[in-house]
Amino acid sequence: MKNVIRILYGVLLAMSANVVGLTWGLKSKGVSAIVWVLLLGAFVWINVSPSPANRKLRSKKWITCGNGCELLILFLISTVLTVVYYLGCLSKLLPESIMLSQAGRWMGNTVLAVIVLAITFWSGMIRVYVRSVQLGLKWRILGAVFGMVPIAHLIMLGVIIRTVSKEVQFENEKLLLNEQRQSEAICHTRYPVLMVHGVFFRDFRYLNYWGRIPEQLEKNGAKIYYGNHSSALAVEESAKELAARIHQIVQESGCEKVNVIAHSKGGLDTRCALMLGDTAQHVECVTTINTPH
Numbered sequence: 001m002k003n004v005i006r007i008l009y010g011v012l013l014a015m016s017a018n019v020v021g022l023t024w025g026l027k028s029k030g031v032s033a034i035v036w037v038l039l040l041g042a043f044v045w046i047n048v049s050p051s052p053a054n055r056k057l058r059s060k061k062w063i064t065c066g067n068g069c070e071l072l073i074l075f076l077i078s079t080v081l082t083v084v085y086y087l088g089c090l091s092k093l094l095p096e097s098i099m100l101s102q103a104g105r106w107m108g109n110t111v112l113a114v115i116v117l118a119i120t121f122w123s124g125m126i127r128v129y130v131r132s133v134q135l136g137l138k139w140r141i142l143g144a145v146f147g148m149v150p151i152a153h154l155i156m157l158g159v160i161i162r163t164v165s166k167e168v169q170f171e172n173e174k175l176l177l178n179e180q181r182q183s184e185a186i187c188h189t190r191y192p193v194l195m196v197h198g199v200f201f202r203d204f205r206y207l208n209y210w211g212r213i214p215e216q217l218e219k220n221g222a223k224i225y226y227g228n229h230s231s232a233l234a235v236e237e238s239a240k241e242l243a244a245r246i247h248q249i250v251q252e253s254g255c256e257k258v259n260v261i262a263h264s265k266g267g268l269d270t271r272c273a274l275m276l277g278d279t280a281q282h283v284e285c286v287t288t289i290n291t292p293h
Helices: 002-017 019-023 029-048 052-056 060-088 100-131 136-145 152-180 213-219 235-253 265-273
Strands: 193-196 224-226 258-263 283-289
Touching (some): 002 019, 002 029, 002 100, 029 060, 052 060, 060 152, 100 152, 152 213, 235 265
Parallel strands (some): 193 258, 258 283
C-alpha cells in the first residue's frame, strides 16, 4: 500500500510540474482552471504530508525526518516521469515543426517543472539536513559539494535516502521498545549513575558529552548525575574536584553511594579520587571506557 501511494504521489507531482503542457490542448478554460487548482492542492498537500505511513511514527522529529526522506524519493520519481514526458513530446519540439505558440508553451512548462521539482527537493533536503543525526557532517558536506555534479549527485542522494530511512526506522523501533518496557525500568539501579567525562571538556546543559546515552538510560529507569569537574587539570587536581562532587551527590540525594561510568582520563581521575579520604566508601562500582590504565 505504501508503494502504491508513493507512485500515486509521484504521478501527481509530475502532473503538477507539467500542468502547462497537460492543459494546453483543453478547449474549455473552466476545465483547465479546475485541473490547475486540483494539482496545486495536491502539490501543497504532498509537500506538507508526503507519507501517510509516517504519521504513525512516535516522535515529531522522526516524522519530519521521515517526510523529508519521502519527499526526496518522490522527487526522483516525479523527475523520471517528467523526463519521460518530455521525451514523449520531443517530436513537437523540433525546430522545423515548432510554432511560436508551442515554443511559449514548452518554455512555460519547463520553468514551472523546474520550480515544482526544486521546491519538492529542497523541502525534503532541508528537513533531512536539520533533523537527521546519523547523516553526520561528512555526508552533509559531500552532498553539498557534489549536489551539482552529474551522476555524483544521484549517488549522494541515494546515500542520503538510504541512511536517513534506516535511521528513522531504527529510532522509531527504539521508541516503541522503550514504551513497551517502560514499566520494567531495566536500567534502574540501587544507586544512581555518575558519568565522568574525559579530558578537555565540561558538562554543559545543552551540549552533552555523552550524546544520547544519558537520555536512553533515564527513559529506562536510571538516575543520572555528572562529574562537573575540570578534566584538563592534572589527575590529582581533577580527582579532588571529583571526590568533592561525589560527596555532594551523596549528601544532597541521600543515596549513600554512586555507580561511576568514566571515559578516557575520567577513569584515571576516578581511581585517584577513590584514594582521597572516605570517597571509596561512597562508590559502589567503577566502569571505565577507553581509559589508559
